Amino acid sequence: MRRFILISVPYAWLLALFLVPFAIVIKISLSDTVIAIPPYAPTLDLAGGWAGIVEFFQGVDFETFEFLTSDDLYWKAYLSSLKIAVIATAITLAVGYPIAYGMTRVAPEWRPTLLMLVILPFWTSFLIRVYAWMGILGQDGLINQALLWLGVIDQPLTILNTPTAVYIGIVYTYLPFMILPIYSALEKLDDSLLEAAEDLGCSRFTAFWLVTWPLSRNGIIAGSFLVFIPTLGEFVIPSLLGGSKTLMIGKVLWEEFFSNRDWPVASAVAVILLLILIIPIILFQRNEQKQREAEG
Amino acid sequence: MAQVAAQKPVFAPWDDPKQAPLIQFKNVTKRFGDFVAIDDMTIDIYEREFFALLGPSGCGKTTMMRMLAGFERPTEGQILLGGQDIDAIPPNKRSVNMMFQSYALFPHLSVWENIAFGLKRQKLPKEQIDERVNEMLRLTRLSKFAKRKPHQISGGQRQRVALARSLARAPKLLLLDEPLGALDKKLRQETQFELMDIQEKTGTTFVIVTHDQEEAMTVASRVAVMDEGVMVQVDTPAKIYEAPNSVYVADFIGDVNIIEGRAKQISDQVNIAWAEGQPSIFKGPFWISHILATYRPTMSGCHQVKPSRRRPLIRGVYRAEISLGKTKCGCHSRQPLASA
Numbered sequence: 001m002r003r004f005i006l007i008s009v010p011y012a013w014l015l016a017l018f019l020v021p022f023a024i025v026i027k028i029s030l031s032d033t034v035i036a037i038p039p040y041a042p043t044l045d046l047a048g049g050w051a052g053i054v055e056f057f058q059g060v061d062f063e064t065f066e067f068l069t070s071d072d073l074y075w076k077a078y079l080s081s082l083k084i085a086v087i088a089t090a091i092t093l094a095v096g097y098p099i100a101y102g103m104t105r106v107a108p109e110w111r112p113t114l115l116m117l118v119i120l121p122f123w124t125s126f127l128i129r130v131y132a133w134m135g136i137l138g139q140d141g142l143i144n145q146a147l148l149w150l151g152v153i154d155q156p157l158t159i160l161n162t163p164t165a166v167y168i169g170i171v172y173t174y175l176p177f178m179i180l181p182i183y184s185a186l187e188k189l190d191d192s193l194l195e196a197a198e199d200l201g202c203s204r205f206t207a208f209w210l211v212t213w214p215l216s217r218n219g220i221i222a223g224s225f226l227v228f229i230p231t232l233g234e235f236v237i238p239s240l241l242g243g244s245k246t247l248m249i250g251k252v253l254w255e256e257f258f259s260n261r262d263w264p265v266a267s268a269v270a271v272i273l274l275l276i277l278i279i280p281i282i283l284f285q286r287n288e289q290k291q292r293e294a295e296g
Numbered sequence: 297m298a299q300v301a302a303q304k305p306v307f308a309p310w311d312d313p314k315q316a317p318l319i320q321f322k323n324v325t326k327r328f329g330d331f332v333a334i335d336d337m338t339i340d341i342y343e344r345e346f347f348a349l350l351g352p353s354g355c356g357k358t359t360m361m362r363m364l365a366g367f368e369r370p371t372e373g374q375i376l377l378g379g380q381d382i383d384a385i386p387p388n389k390r391s392v393n394m395m396f397q398s399y400a401l402f403p404h405l406s407v408w409e410n411i412a413f414g415l416k417r418q419k420l421p422k423e424q425i426d427e428r429v430n431e432m433l434r435l436t437r438l439s440k441f442a443k444r445k446p447h448q449i450s451g452g453q454r455q456r457v458a459l460a461r462s463l464a465r466a467p468k469l470l471l472l473d474e475p476l477g478a479l480d481k482k483l484r485q486e487t488q489f490e491l492m493d494i495q496e497k498t499g500t501t502f503v504i505v506t507h508d509q510e511e512a513m514t515v516a517s518r519v520a521v522m523d524e525g526v527m528v529q530v531d532t533p534a535k536i537y538e539a540p541n542s543v544y545v546a547d548f549i550g551d552v553n554i555i556e557g558r559a560k561q562i563s564d565q566v567n568i569a570w571a572e573g574q575p576s577i578f579k580g581p582f583w584i585s586h587i588l589a590t591y592r593p594t595m596s597g598c599h600q601v602k603p604s605r606r607r608p609l610i611r612g613v614y615r616a617e618i619s620l621g622k623t624k625c626g627c628h629s630r631q632p633l634a635s636a
């Protein structure tokens with residue numbers, strides 16, 4: 001009985017905050033758009049009893065999903081999101097790994113301070129920080145002013161409203177999610193393993209490649225998923241920094257909801273996004289589980 | 297121990313001036329900031345030796361070993377390996393291998409891959425690597441576990457993997473840093489003999505670091521007792537045990553009773569007056585150091601009831617009988633009380 005109560009808490013949480021809203025989203029995605037409040041039909045009328053439920057199920061269809069395949073905007077947006085998420089994750093890894101590695105190489109008394117600095121940006125609102133990047137990247141932003149003053153360029157560079165700005169924004173925002181798991185994997189690494197590798201004939205570089213890198217693999221995988229998954233559906237960064245040229249599914253979703261007021265299509269976009277995300281989420285969970293087994 | 301000594305009575309290259317030492321420490325000093333870890337050390341270690349560095353933690357024994365492996369460089373002085381100064385040679389280029397205290401097995405590689413790790417770095421052909429790894433697996437009786445990962449085998453097996461891995465490259469010199477520290481007592485004793493066996497079979501020079509005096513006395517051909525960066529005594533286990541050159545060594549090696557008194561040389565014997573009104577002790581010269589005499593519990597016969605004919609050497613308060621392994625007649629007598 002006690003066990004039942006214990007496990008029922010997370011399941012209740014999952015049911016209330018994930019499954020129920022998701023069921024509502026699916027229900028909306030199967031409806032049709034109407035100009036009304038709410039802007040879709042049919043609505044499920046539980047007060048109508050069995051007849052109401054039957055009537056509801058007669059009204060739903062997969063029209064919206066068919067519509068998604070007919071317009072190439074959607075699959076282009078999915079593909080473009082995937083591409084941006086993959087590239088941004090790779091850049092974040094390339095930037096984050098050396099930072100995490102460097103953090104484990106400094107004297108232990110400095111590590112809490114450095115960790116603090118990595119987490120520090122979270123103390124300010126994410127939205128404000130992205131707006132700040134608009135000021136940094138803009139035509140008369142800090143970067144252009146600095147480069148003009150130094151005489152490196154004579155015309156201001158266009159960075160804002162390009163894919164470059166989106167990548168900068170994503171890498172900046174999600175860097176801590178990459179650094180922290182890699183750092184925790186590297187910190188556990190026993191220095192004597194590297195000495196053993198050197199003792200057995202490795203140069204410093206091969207020792208890193210044969211020992212440090214494979215042993216931080218779980219951190220790399222965890223970090224990459226933590227960056228990839230939210231980036232795929234990212235909305236704020238592409239809409240603030242990417243301008244109209246950047247096509248990402250999160251932005252499409254937002255426009256369907258708020259500009260078009262087409263809730264069923266927006267819901268269908270969301271459902272497919274979730275289905276796409278389930279694959280990496282499952283892979284991520286499996287990685288975590290394997291790691292736990294290896295440690296246990 | 298007497299048996300071990302009898303098995304190799306001729307092996308004493310340190311007494312042979314014609315033998316060239318494999319390792320030479322020449323006035324080596326190592327400082328970490330203000331701390332002197334090794335203080336002006338000069339020592340020769342010979343080929344095929346099983347050399348034990350014994351001392352309390354912080355005495356510099358690990359530093360010595362790490363200098364041999366190449367992880368630390370001497371602040372002053374020279375270390376020669378086979379007559380060659382090794383200061384400029386990085387650890388991965390030395391024909392010295394080390395077995396780490398934590399074993400430092402690569403957790404992501406199988407037992408087989410761990411042992412093959414050093415061989416692969418030598419770019420040997422595959423068949424040769426296979427052959428050598430299998431030979432090592434047989435030597436350490438690990439053939440059955442070749443495919444397992446380190447976390448899937450027991451502590452004793454891990455210890456043997458670490459040994460096999462460090463031996464695989466057939467180094468001139470093998471360094472063992474507290475190799476048996478993580479094993480329980482019974483396994484430790486078995487493994488000691490295994491280590492000696494493997495050392496004999498492979499003919500490798502072993503330098504072992506330990507703080508366990510029993511272990512050092514069992515496995516080593518010579519023992520160096522260290523204290524605060526200085527070698528207090530370097531000698532065979534038998535000599536260290538029977539003729540310690542200082543109270544420090546006597547106290548550190550085994551259980552000992554220390555009697556303070558005045559010593560007087562009478563022909564080839566020494567007479568120690570150690571307490572007013574008590575008979576003096578006569579003994580041979582070899583376990584005497586100035587005014588401190590030591591005697592081992594294993595040498596004493598202890599009688600609860602006063603034996604009729606023989607005069608007791610020392611009277612004491614009987615405290616407890618402690619079994620010391622093979623010799624059962626151990627007894628701890630404290631500083632004797634006059635009234636006892």
